[in-house]
Amino acid sequence: MNVTRGFSGRPRVHNPGLPPGQYDARGDWPVLSAEVTPDLAATDWSFRIDGLVERPHTWDWDTAHALPASAYEGDIHCVTGWSKFGVRFGGVSLDAFLDVVRPQGSATHALAHSHTGYTANLPLADLTGGRAWIAWEYDGAPLAPEHGGPARLLVPHLYFWKSAKWIAGITLLDHDEPGFWERNGYHTRGNPWEEQRYSGD
Amino acid sequence: MTETVTGTTTPLTRFAVPGRIAVNGPTETAWQTATLTEIRRETPHAATFRLAVPAWAGHLPGQHLMLRLTAADGYAAQRHYSIASAPDDSGHIELTLDRVPGGEVSGWFHTVARPGDTIEVRGPLSGFFAWPGDRPALLLGAGSGVVPLMSMVRHHRARGLAFPLRMLVSARSPEELIYASELGAETTPVFTRSAPPGVAVGRMTAAHVAPLLAEPPVGGWEAYVCGSNGFAEHASRLLVAAGQPVERIRIERFG
Ligand SMILES: Cc1cc2nc3c(=O)[nH]c(=O)nc-3n(C[C@H](O)[C@H](O)[C@H](O)COP(=O)(O)OP(=O)(O)OC[C@H]3O[C@@H](n4cnc5c(N)ncnc54)[C@H](O)[C@@H]3O)c2cc1C
Numbered sequence: 001m002n003v004t005r006g007f008s009g010r011p012r013v014h015n016p017g018l019p020p021g022q023y024d025a026r027g028d029w030p031v032l033s034a035e036v037t038p039d040l041a042a043t044d045w046s047f048r049i050d051g052l053v054e055r056p057h058t059w060d061w062d063t064a065h066a067l068p069a070s071a072y073e074g075d076i077h078c079v080t081g082w083s084k085f086g087v088r089f090g091g092v093s094l095d096a097f098l099d100v101v102r103p104q105g106s107a108t109h110a111l112a113h114s115h116t117g118y119t120a121n122l123p124l125a126d127l128t129g130g131r132a133w134i135a136w137e138y139d140g141a142p143l144a145p146e147h148g149g150p151a152r153l154l155v156p157h158l159y160f161w162k163s164a165k166w167i168a169g170i171t172l173l174d175h176d177e178p179g180f181w182e183r184n185g186y187h188t189r190g191n192p193w194e195e196q197r198y199s200g201d
Numbered sequence: 202m203t204e205t206v207t208g209t210t211t212p213l214t215r216f217a218v219p220g221r222i223a224v225n226g227p228t229e230t231a232w233q234t235a236t237l238t239e240i241r242r243e244t245p246h247a248a249t250f251r252l253a254v255p256a257w258a259g260h261l262p263g264q265h266l267m268l269r270l271t272a273a274d275g276y277a278a279q280r281h282y283s284i285a286s287a288p289d290d291s292g293h294i295e296l297t298l299d300r301v302p303g304g305e306v307s308g309w310f311h312t313v314a315r316p317g318d319t320i321e322v323r324g325p326l327s328g329f330f331a332w333p334g335d336r337p338a339l340l341l342g343a344g345s346g347v348v349p350l351m352s353m354v355r356h357h358r359a360r361g362l363a364f365p366l367r368m369l370v371s372a373r374s375p376e377e378l379i380y381a382s383e384l385g386a387e388t389t390p391v392f393t394r395s396a397p398p399g400v401a402v403g404r405m406t407a408a409h410v411a412p413l414l415a416e417p418p419v420g421g422w423e424a425y426v427c428g429s430n431g432f433a434e435h436a437s438r439l440l441v442a443a444g445q446p447v448e449r450i451r452i453e454r455f456g
Binding site for chain 2: 001002003004005006007008009010012021023028030031032033034035036037038080081082116117146180181184185186197198199200201
Protein backbone atom coordinates (compact mmCIF):
# COMPACT_ATOMS: atom_id res chain seq x y z
CA MET A 1 0.00 0.00 0.00
CA ASN A 2 1.28 3.41 -1.02
CA VAL A 3 -0.06 5.85 1.59
CA THR A 4 -0.38 9.45 0.38
CA ARG A 5 1.09 11.86 2.94
CA GLY A 6 -1.56 14.02 4.53
CA PHE A 7 -4.49 12.41 2.69
CA SER A 8 -7.34 11.37 4.95
CA GLY A 9 -10.26 11.51 2.51
CA ARG A 10 -13.92 11.97 3.28
CA PRO A 11 -15.46 10.51 6.43
CA ARG A 12 -15.89 6.77 5.83
CA VAL A 13 -19.39 5.65 5.11
CA HIS A 14 -20.02 1.95 5.29
CA ASN A 15 -22.18 1.27 2.31
CA PRO A 16 -22.41 -2.38 1.28
CA GLY A 17 -24.03 -1.26 -1.99
CA LEU A 18 -20.89 0.57 -3.09
CA PRO A 19 -18.57 -1.53 -5.29
CA PRO A 20 -14.81 -1.17 -4.73
CA GLY A 21 -13.29 2.15 -5.82
CA GLN A 22 -16.71 3.82 -6.33
CA TYR A 23 -18.20 6.85 -4.60
CA ASP A 24 -21.78 7.98 -4.12
CA ALA A 25 -22.65 10.71 -6.64
CA ARG A 26 -25.85 11.46 -4.70
CA GLY A 27 -27.85 14.08 -6.64
CA ASP A 28 -25.45 14.22 -9.61
CA TRP A 29 -25.85 12.20 -12.77
CA PRO A 30 -22.71 12.89 -14.81
CA VAL A 31 -22.87 12.55 -18.60
CA LEU A 32 -19.81 11.01 -20.24
CA SER A 33 -20.80 10.09 -23.80
CA ALA A 34 -17.98 10.61 -26.29
CA GLU A 35 -20.21 11.56 -29.20
CA VAL A 36 -22.65 14.31 -30.06
CA THR A 37 -26.05 13.78 -28.42
CA PRO A 38 -28.28 12.83 -31.37
CA ASP A 39 -31.42 14.71 -32.27
CA LEU A 40 -33.65 11.61 -32.24
CA ALA A 41 -37.43 11.85 -31.89
CA ALA A 42 -39.39 8.98 -30.34
CA THR A 43 -41.24 8.61 -33.64
CA ASP A 44 -37.90 8.06 -35.44
CA TRP A 45 -36.61 5.58 -32.89
CA SER A 46 -36.46 1.88 -33.73
CA PHE A 47 -34.98 -1.17 -32.07
CA ARG A 48 -33.97 -4.38 -33.84
CA ILE A 49 -32.70 -7.74 -32.61
CA ASP A 50 -30.96 -9.88 -35.21
CA GLY A 51 -27.99 -12.20 -35.67
CA LEU A 52 -28.32 -15.69 -34.21
CA VAL A 53 -32.08 -15.61 -33.63
CA GLU A 54 -34.99 -17.58 -35.15
CA ARG A 55 -36.92 -14.48 -36.21
CA PRO A 56 -35.12 -11.12 -36.45
CA HIS A 57 -37.54 -8.35 -35.51
CA THR A 58 -37.70 -4.56 -35.50
CA TRP A 59 -39.87 -2.56 -33.09
CA ASP A 60 -40.86 1.06 -33.32
CA TRP A 61 -41.89 3.27 -30.42
CA ASP A 62 -45.50 2.03 -30.34
CA THR A 63 -44.87 -1.67 -30.85
CA ALA A 64 -42.15 -1.62 -28.18
CA HIS A 65 -44.54 0.08 -25.77
CA ALA A 66 -47.13 -2.61 -26.46
CA LEU A 67 -44.89 -5.14 -24.67
CA PRO A 68 -45.47 -5.61 -20.90
CA ALA A 69 -44.04 -2.72 -18.87
CA SER A 70 -41.24 -3.47 -16.45
CA ALA A 71 -39.29 -1.23 -14.07
CA TYR A 72 -35.84 -1.24 -12.49
CA GLU A 73 -35.34 0.33 -9.11
CA GLY A 74 -31.83 0.09 -7.74
CA ASP A 75 -28.27 1.30 -8.27
CA ILE A 76 -26.05 2.14 -11.24
CA HIS A 77 -22.24 2.28 -11.39
CA CYS A 78 -20.06 4.24 -13.83
CA VAL A 79 -16.48 3.23 -14.59
CA THR A 80 -15.32 6.81 -13.96
CA GLY A 81 -16.05 6.19 -10.29
CA TRP A 82 -19.53 7.37 -9.43
CA SER A 83 -22.43 5.22 -8.34
CA LYS A 84 -26.00 6.36 -8.02
CA PHE A 85 -28.40 4.76 -5.58
CA GLY A 86 -32.11 4.10 -5.76
CA VAL A 87 -32.68 5.20 -9.35
CA ARG A 88 -35.94 4.30 -11.09
CA PHE A 89 -36.12 3.40 -14.76
CA GLY A 90 -39.23 2.33 -16.66
CA GLY A 91 -39.38 0.39 -19.92
CA VAL A 92 -39.61 -3.25 -21.00
CA SER A 93 -37.53 -6.20 -19.88
CA LEU A 94 -35.15 -7.38 -22.59
CA ASP A 95 -36.52 -10.89 -21.97
CA ALA A 96 -39.81 -9.76 -23.55
CA PHE A 97 -37.99 -8.73 -26.74
CA LEU A 98 -35.87 -11.89 -26.78
CA ASP A 99 -39.00 -14.05 -26.39
CA VAL A 100 -40.18 -12.67 -29.74
CA VAL A 101 -36.95 -13.28 -31.69
CA ARG A 102 -35.99 -16.57 -29.96
CA PRO A 103 -32.17 -16.75 -29.65
CA GLN A 104 -30.56 -19.79 -31.29
CA GLY A 105 -28.71 -22.26 -29.10
CA SER A 106 -25.38 -21.15 -30.57
CA ALA A 107 -25.81 -17.52 -29.42
CA THR A 108 -23.42 -16.72 -26.57
CA HIS A 109 -22.71 -12.98 -26.90
CA ALA A 110 -24.37 -9.79 -28.02
CA LEU A 111 -23.25 -6.56 -29.63
CA ALA A 112 -25.54 -3.67 -28.76
CA HIS A 113 -25.46 -0.66 -31.05
CA SER A 114 -26.82 2.85 -30.88
CA HIS A 115 -28.40 5.21 -33.35
CA THR A 116 -25.08 7.13 -33.16
CA GLY A 117 -23.01 4.07 -34.08
CA TYR A 118 -21.76 3.50 -30.52
CA THR A 119 -21.38 -0.19 -29.67
CA ALA A 120 -21.01 -2.30 -26.51
CA ASN A 121 -20.51 -6.04 -26.23
CA LEU A 122 -22.04 -8.27 -23.57
CA PRO A 123 -22.33 -11.96 -22.81
CA LEU A 124 -25.90 -12.97 -23.67
CA ALA A 125 -26.29 -14.27 -20.10
CA ASP A 126 -25.98 -10.69 -18.83
CA LEU A 127 -29.00 -9.67 -20.91
CA THR A 128 -31.42 -12.38 -19.81
CA GLY A 129 -33.18 -13.45 -16.62
CA GLY A 130 -34.66 -10.06 -15.72
CA ARG A 131 -31.32 -8.25 -15.56
CA ALA A 132 -31.59 -6.00 -18.64
CA TRP A 133 -34.17 -3.55 -19.98
CA ILE A 134 -34.91 -1.18 -22.80
CA ALA A 135 -35.64 1.94 -20.73
CA TRP A 136 -37.45 5.11 -21.77
CA GLU A 137 -38.43 6.58 -18.43
CA TYR A 138 -36.34 7.92 -15.59
CA ASP A 139 -38.00 8.80 -12.32
CA GLY A 140 -41.40 8.69 -13.99
CA ALA A 141 -40.49 11.14 -16.78
CA PRO A 142 -39.23 10.59 -20.35
CA LEU A 143 -35.51 9.76 -20.41
CA ALA A 144 -33.54 12.92 -21.31
CA PRO A 145 -31.59 12.88 -24.61
CA GLU A 146 -28.18 13.32 -22.92
CA HIS A 147 -28.95 10.26 -20.78
CA GLY A 148 -29.87 8.18 -23.83
CA GLY A 149 -33.48 9.16 -24.57
CA PRO A 150 -35.71 8.35 -26.25
CA ALA A 151 -34.56 4.86 -25.17
CA ARG A 152 -31.40 3.20 -23.90
CA LEU A 153 -30.26 -0.26 -22.97
CA LEU A 154 -30.11 -0.72 -19.19
CA VAL A 155 -27.84 -3.40 -17.71
CA PRO A 156 -27.41 -2.06 -14.18
CA HIS A 157 -25.29 -4.91 -12.79
CA LEU A 158 -22.42 -3.97 -15.14
CA TYR A 159 -20.55 -0.65 -15.47
CA PHE A 160 -22.84 1.82 -17.15
CA TRP A 161 -20.97 2.13 -20.47
CA LYS A 162 -22.56 -1.25 -21.30
CA SER A 163 -26.01 0.37 -21.06
CA ALA A 164 -25.83 1.80 -24.59
CA LYS A 165 -27.65 5.11 -24.97
CA TRP A 166 -29.98 5.74 -27.97
CA ILE A 167 -30.22 1.98 -28.42
CA ALA A 168 -30.87 0.92 -32.02
CA GLY A 169 -30.30 -2.80 -31.94
CA ILE A 170 -28.72 -5.92 -30.55
CA THR A 171 -27.00 -8.53 -32.68
CA LEU A 172 -26.57 -11.99 -31.16
CA LEU A 173 -23.28 -13.72 -31.93
CA ASP A 174 -21.48 -16.97 -31.21
CA HIS A 175 -18.36 -15.09 -30.06
CA ASP A 176 -17.36 -11.95 -28.18
CA GLU A 177 -16.81 -8.93 -30.41
CA PRO A 178 -15.42 -5.82 -28.66
CA GLY A 179 -17.52 -2.66 -28.73
CA PHE A 180 -16.53 1.00 -28.67
CA TRP A 181 -14.89 1.35 -25.24
CA GLU A 182 -13.77 -2.26 -25.24
CA ARG A 183 -11.69 -1.46 -28.33
CA ASN A 184 -10.40 1.56 -26.45
CA GLY A 185 -8.89 -0.49 -23.67
CA TYR A 186 -11.86 -1.06 -21.38
CA HIS A 187 -12.69 -4.43 -19.89
CA THR A 188 -14.69 -6.85 -21.99
CA ARG A 189 -17.29 -7.59 -19.24
CA GLY A 190 -17.15 -4.64 -16.82
CA ASN A 191 -18.38 -6.15 -13.56
CA PRO A 192 -18.15 -3.35 -10.94
CA TRP A 193 -17.98 -5.82 -8.03
CA GLU A 194 -14.76 -7.25 -9.47
CA GLU A 195 -13.59 -3.77 -10.50
CA GLN A 196 -13.21 -4.81 -14.15
CA ARG A 197 -12.49 -1.32 -15.49
CA TYR A 198 -9.73 -1.82 -18.04
CA SER A 199 -8.55 -4.78 -20.08
CA GLY A 200 -6.26 -6.76 -17.86
CA ASP A 201 -8.19 -5.96 -14.62
CA MET B 202 -14.96 -3.66 -37.82
CA THR B 203 -14.60 -7.20 -39.09
CA GLU B 204 -17.55 -8.74 -40.88
CA THR B 205 -17.90 -11.84 -38.78
CA VAL B 206 -21.58 -11.65 -37.93
CA THR B 207 -23.41 -14.74 -39.03
CA GLY B 208 -26.54 -14.38 -41.09
CA THR B 209 -26.97 -10.63 -40.81
CA THR B 210 -25.35 -7.32 -41.53
CA THR B 211 -23.01 -5.65 -39.08
CA PRO B 212 -24.57 -2.54 -37.54
CA LEU B 213 -23.51 0.60 -39.30
CA THR B 214 -20.85 2.45 -37.36
CA ARG B 215 -20.67 6.09 -38.30
CA PHE B 216 -18.98 6.75 -35.03
CA ALA B 217 -16.02 4.48 -34.64
CA VAL B 218 -12.73 4.09 -32.92
CA PRO B 219 -9.91 5.22 -35.14
CA GLY B 220 -7.91 2.17 -36.09
CA ARG B 221 -4.77 4.30 -35.93
CA ILE B 222 -4.67 4.38 -32.15
CA ALA B 223 -3.32 1.53 -30.03
CA VAL B 224 -5.19 0.80 -26.85
CA ASN B 225 -3.74 0.22 -23.43
CA GLY B 226 -1.70 -2.86 -22.72
CA PRO B 227 -0.45 -4.32 -19.45
CA THR B 228 1.98 -1.46 -18.64
CA GLU B 229 -0.71 1.15 -19.04
CA THR B 230 -3.17 -0.58 -16.74
CA ALA B 231 -0.71 -1.23 -13.90
CA TRP B 232 -0.57 1.24 -11.01
CA GLN B 233 2.72 3.12 -10.87
CA THR B 234 4.17 5.40 -8.24
CA ALA B 235 4.54 9.01 -9.35
CA THR B 236 6.61 11.60 -7.49
CA LEU B 237 5.53 15.21 -7.44
CA THR B 238 8.47 17.35 -8.58
CA GLU B 239 6.98 20.80 -9.15
CA ILE B 240 3.81 22.82 -8.60
CA ARG B 241 3.02 25.83 -10.80
CA ARG B 242 0.08 28.14 -10.23
CA GLU B 243 -1.86 28.79 -13.44
CA THR B 244 -4.87 30.79 -12.21
CA PRO B 245 -6.42 31.54 -8.78
CA HIS B 246 -8.25 28.19 -9.04
CA ALA B 247 -5.94 25.98 -11.09
CA ALA B 248 -2.40 24.71 -10.72
CA THR B 249 -0.13 22.41 -12.69
CA PHE B 250 1.45 19.42 -10.99
CA ARG B 251 4.58 17.93 -12.55
CA LEU B 252 5.12 14.25 -11.82
CA ALA B 253 8.10 11.99 -12.31
CA VAL B 254 6.82 8.65 -13.61
CA PRO B 255 9.99 6.74 -14.56
CA ALA B 256 8.20 3.83 -16.26
CA TRP B 257 5.65 5.99 -18.10
CA ALA B 258 4.68 4.16 -21.30
CA GLY B 259 4.23 7.38 -23.26
CA HIS B 260 0.94 8.92 -24.33
CA LEU B 261 -0.77 10.68 -27.19
CA PRO B 262 -2.05 14.23 -26.79
CA GLY B 263 -5.61 14.11 -25.44
CA GLN B 264 -5.31 10.94 -23.38
CA HIS B 265 -6.01 10.82 -19.64
CA LEU B 266 -4.94 8.73 -16.68
CA MET B 267 -6.46 7.47 -13.47
CA LEU B 268 -4.99 8.75 -10.25
CA ARG B 269 -5.27 7.32 -6.75
CA LEU B 270 -4.70 8.78 -3.29
CA THR B 271 -4.57 6.34 -0.37
CA ALA B 272 -5.19 7.12 3.31
CA ALA B 273 -3.39 5.40 6.18
CA ASP B 274 -6.35 3.08 6.83
CA GLY B 275 -6.32 1.87 3.22
CA TYR B 276 -9.21 4.05 2.02
CA ALA B 277 -8.49 5.20 -1.53
CA ALA B 278 -10.00 7.86 -3.79
CA GLN B 279 -9.47 7.65 -7.54
CA ARG B 280 -10.25 10.18 -10.27
CA HIS B 281 -9.48 10.72 -13.94
CA TYR B 282 -7.19 13.55 -15.08
CA SER B 283 -6.17 14.58 -18.55
CA ILE B 284 -2.50 14.79 -19.38
CA ALA B 285 -1.48 18.40 -20.01
CA SER B 286 2.05 17.85 -21.22
CA ALA B 287 2.97 16.85 -24.76
CA PRO B 288 4.51 13.42 -25.24
CA ASP B 289 8.26 13.57 -24.64
CA ASP B 290 10.93 11.34 -23.18
CA SER B 291 11.57 13.31 -20.00
CA GLY B 292 10.05 10.63 -17.73
CA HIS B 293 7.72 13.35 -16.47
CA ILE B 294 4.10 14.22 -17.14
CA GLU B 295 2.05 17.23 -16.09
CA LEU B 296 -1.54 17.49 -14.87
CA THR B 297 -3.53 20.67 -14.33
CA LEU B 298 -6.20 20.53 -11.67
CA ASP B 299 -9.01 22.91 -10.93
CA ARG B 300 -9.73 23.33 -7.27
CA VAL B 301 -13.24 21.96 -6.84
CA PRO B 302 -15.00 23.27 -3.70
CA GLY B 303 -15.15 20.42 -1.20
CA GLY B 304 -13.25 18.22 -3.66
CA GLU B 305 -11.64 15.19 -2.07
CA VAL B 306 -8.80 14.72 -4.56
CA SER B 307 -8.34 18.21 -6.04
CA GLY B 308 -8.56 19.56 -2.48
CA TRP B 309 -5.56 17.46 -1.43
CA PHE B 310 -3.56 18.66 -4.42
CA HIS B 311 -4.34 22.30 -3.78
CA THR B 312 -3.85 22.38 -0.01
CA VAL B 313 -1.56 19.53 1.06
CA ALA B 314 0.59 18.41 -1.87
CA ARG B 315 4.24 19.48 -2.07
CA PRO B 316 7.24 18.33 -4.10
CA GLY B 317 8.51 14.97 -2.95
CA ASP B 318 5.03 13.54 -2.27
CA THR B 319 4.14 10.29 -4.00
CA ILE B 320 0.81 9.26 -5.47
CA GLU B 321 -0.26 6.50 -7.85
CA VAL B 322 -1.29 6.67 -11.49
CA ARG B 323 -2.32 4.21 -14.18
CA GLY B 324 -2.43 5.08 -17.83
CA PRO B 325 -2.51 6.48 -20.39
CA LEU B 326 -6.13 5.49 -20.92
CA SER B 327 -8.62 5.65 -23.77
CA GLY B 328 -7.64 6.25 -27.36
CA PHE B 329 -10.80 7.94 -28.58
CA PHE B 330 -9.98 11.49 -27.57
CA ALA B 331 -6.35 11.19 -28.65
CA TRP B 332 -4.88 13.26 -31.48
CA PRO B 333 -1.74 11.64 -32.89
CA GLY B 334 -0.87 14.76 -34.87
CA ASP B 335 -1.85 13.23 -38.20
CA ARG B 336 -4.63 15.62 -39.33
CA PRO B 337 -5.98 19.14 -38.90
CA ALA B 338 -7.43 19.69 -35.43
CA LEU B 339 -10.12 22.08 -34.26
CA LEU B 340 -10.17 22.30 -30.47
CA LEU B 341 -13.02 23.68 -28.34
CA GLY B 342 -12.59 23.76 -24.58
CA ALA B 343 -13.91 25.45 -21.46
CA GLY B 344 -12.41 25.79 -17.99
CA SER B 345 -10.14 22.86 -17.19
CA GLY B 346 -11.37 21.30 -20.45
CA VAL B 347 -8.45 23.11 -22.04
CA VAL B 348 -6.03 20.65 -20.38
CA PRO B 349 -6.03 17.77 -22.93
CA LEU B 350 -6.29 20.32 -25.75
CA MET B 351 -3.14 22.05 -24.48
CA SER B 352 -1.29 18.76 -24.82
CA MET B 353 -2.28 18.85 -28.51
CA VAL B 354 -1.21 22.49 -28.92
CA ARG B 355 2.14 21.77 -27.26
CA HIS B 356 2.66 18.67 -29.38
CA HIS B 357 1.84 20.62 -32.54
CA ARG B 358 4.46 23.23 -31.61
CA ALA B 359 7.11 20.84 -30.33
CA ARG B 360 6.97 18.82 -33.52
CA GLY B 361 6.57 21.83 -35.79
CA LEU B 362 3.60 20.07 -37.40
CA ALA B 363 2.30 21.53 -40.63
CA PHE B 364 -1.35 20.53 -40.12
CA PRO B 365 -3.50 23.47 -39.16
CA LEU B 366 -4.59 23.54 -35.53
CA ARG B 367 -7.00 26.07 -34.05
CA MET B 368 -8.36 26.39 -30.53
CA LEU B 369 -11.38 28.19 -29.09
CA VAL B 370 -11.24 28.29 -25.32
CA SER B 371 -13.84 29.63 -22.96
CA ALA B 372 -12.97 31.02 -19.51
CA ARG B 373 -14.83 33.18 -17.02
CA SER B 374 -12.27 35.98 -17.17
CA PRO B 375 -8.70 36.61 -18.33
CA GLU B 376 -7.48 35.76 -14.79
CA GLU B 377 -9.22 32.37 -15.01
CA LEU B 378 -7.79 31.49 -18.43
CA ILE B 379 -5.49 28.52 -17.87
CA TYR B 380 -2.16 28.63 -19.78
CA ALA B 381 -2.89 32.26 -20.82
CA SER B 382 0.75 33.20 -21.26
CA GLU B 383 1.38 30.17 -23.46
CA LEU B 384 -1.50 30.66 -25.87
CA GLY B 385 -0.61 31.97 -29.31
CA ALA B 386 -2.15 32.92 -32.59
CA GLU B 387 -3.80 29.48 -32.88
CA THR B 388 -6.09 30.34 -29.95
CA THR B 389 -9.16 32.54 -29.63
CA PRO B 390 -10.25 33.02 -26.02
CA VAL B 391 -13.93 33.60 -25.19
CA PHE B 392 -14.75 35.26 -21.85
CA THR B 393 -18.08 34.58 -20.18
CA ARG B 394 -18.04 36.94 -17.16
CA SER B 395 -15.47 39.67 -17.69
CA ALA B 396 -13.11 40.49 -20.54
CA PRO B 397 -10.35 42.93 -21.32
CA PRO B 398 -11.52 46.33 -22.60
CA GLY B 399 -12.91 46.08 -26.11
CA VAL B 400 -13.49 42.32 -25.95
CA ALA B 401 -17.07 41.03 -25.86
CA VAL B 402 -18.36 39.16 -22.83
CA GLY B 403 -20.55 36.10 -23.44
CA ARG B 404 -20.58 32.41 -24.19
CA MET B 405 -19.18 30.79 -27.29
CA THR B 406 -21.48 31.36 -30.28
CA ALA B 407 -21.91 30.37 -33.90
CA ALA B 408 -19.95 33.50 -34.81
CA HIS B 409 -16.83 32.00 -33.22
CA VAL B 410 -17.19 28.65 -34.95
CA ALA B 411 -18.55 29.58 -38.37
CA PRO B 412 -15.42 31.27 -39.77
CA LEU B 413 -13.34 28.18 -38.99
CA LEU B 414 -15.78 25.88 -40.73
CA ALA B 415 -16.41 28.21 -43.64
CA GLU B 416 -12.97 27.35 -44.98
CA PRO B 417 -12.00 23.96 -43.58
CA PRO B 418 -8.51 22.68 -44.35
CA VAL B 419 -7.88 19.93 -46.88
CA GLY B 420 -9.32 16.70 -45.48
CA GLY B 421 -11.50 18.64 -43.05
CA TRP B 422 -11.16 19.20 -39.32
CA GLU B 423 -11.10 16.55 -36.63
CA ALA B 424 -12.94 18.38 -33.83
CA TYR B 425 -12.17 17.83 -30.14
CA VAL B 426 -14.54 19.22 -27.51
CA CYS B 427 -13.70 19.14 -23.81
CA GLY B 428 -15.23 20.51 -20.63
CA SER B 429 -18.30 20.15 -18.47
CA ASN B 430 -21.26 18.32 -19.94
CA GLY B 431 -23.11 21.63 -20.34
CA PHE B 432 -20.27 23.10 -22.38
CA ALA B 433 -19.82 19.90 -24.40
CA GLU B 434 -23.50 19.87 -25.39
CA HIS B 435 -23.41 23.55 -26.34
CA ALA B 436 -20.13 23.45 -28.26
CA SER B 437 -20.91 20.22 -30.11
CA ARG B 438 -24.25 21.69 -31.25
CA LEU B 439 -22.45 24.76 -32.56
CA LEU B 440 -20.12 22.54 -34.55
CA VAL B 441 -22.94 20.45 -36.03
CA ALA B 442 -24.91 23.58 -36.92
CA ALA B 443 -21.84 24.99 -38.67
CA GLY B 444 -21.54 21.86 -40.79
CA GLN B 445 -18.94 19.75 -38.97
CA PRO B 446 -19.80 16.04 -39.57
CA VAL B 447 -20.92 14.38 -36.29
CA GLU B 448 -18.62 11.43 -36.82
CA ARG B 449 -15.67 13.82 -36.75
CA ILE B 450 -16.49 15.31 -33.37
CA ARG B 451 -14.81 13.70 -30.36
CA ILE B 452 -16.02 14.71 -26.92
CA GLU B 453 -14.39 14.36 -23.51
CA ARG B 454 -16.86 15.28 -20.77
CA PHE B 455 -15.52 15.82 -17.28
CA GLY B 456 -18.92 14.66 -15.92
C1 LIG C 1 -11.77 11.83 -18.53
C2 LIG C 1 -11.73 12.91 -17.45
C3 LIG C 1 -10.67 13.80 -17.45
C4 LIG C 1 -10.60 14.80 -16.48
N1 LIG C 1 -9.57 15.70 -16.52
C5 LIG C 1 -9.50 16.69 -15.60
C6 LIG C 1 -8.43 17.66 -15.64
O1 LIG C 1 -7.54 17.61 -16.50
N2 LIG C 1 -8.41 18.64 -14.69
C7 LIG C 1 -9.38 18.74 -13.72
O2 LIG C 1 -9.30 19.65 -12.88
N3 LIG C 1 -10.41 17.82 -13.67
C8 LIG C 1 -10.48 16.81 -14.57
N4 LIG C 1 -11.50 15.90 -14.49
C9 LIG C 1 -12.43 15.94 -13.35
C10 LIG C 1 -11.82 15.12 -12.19
O3 LIG C 1 -11.82 13.74 -12.52
C11 LIG C 1 -12.58 15.23 -10.86
O4 LIG C 1 -13.95 14.98 -11.09
C12 LIG C 1 -12.45 16.58 -10.19
O5 LIG C 1 -11.08 16.90 -9.95
C13 LIG C 1 -13.21 16.59 -8.87
O6 LIG C 1 -12.68 15.61 -8.01
P1 LIG C 1 -12.56 15.89 -6.46
O7 LIG C 1 -12.16 14.64 -5.79
O8 LIG C 1 -11.71 17.09 -6.21
O9 LIG C 1 -14.04 16.29 -6.07
P2 LIG C 1 -15.15 15.30 -5.51
O10 LIG C 1 -14.78 14.92 -4.12
O11 LIG C 1 -15.40 14.26 -6.48
O12 LIG C 1 -16.36 16.28 -5.42
C14 LIG C 1 -16.99 16.87 -6.56
C15 LIG C 1 -18.16 17.68 -6.05
O13 LIG C 1 -19.12 16.84 -5.47
C16 LIG C 1 -19.28 17.10 -4.07
N5 LIG C 1 -19.35 15.76 -3.41
C17 LIG C 1 -19.30 14.58 -4.06
N6 LIG C 1 -19.40 13.54 -3.21
C18 LIG C 1 -19.50 14.07 -2.00
C19 LIG C 1 -19.62 13.50 -0.70
N7 LIG C 1 -19.68 12.16 -0.52
N8 LIG C 1 -19.65 14.34 0.34
C20 LIG C 1 -19.59 15.67 0.15
N9 LIG C 1 -19.49 16.25 -1.05
C21 LIG C 1 -19.45 15.49 -2.11
C22 LIG C 1 -18.08 17.94 -3.68
O14 LIG C 1 -18.36 18.84 -2.63
C23 LIG C 1 -17.76 18.68 -4.95
O15 LIG C 1 -18.54 19.82 -5.12
C24 LIG C 1 -11.61 14.90 -15.48
C25 LIG C 1 -12.66 13.98 -15.49
C26 LIG C 1 -12.75 13.01 -16.47
C27 LIG C 1 -13.89 12.04 -16.44
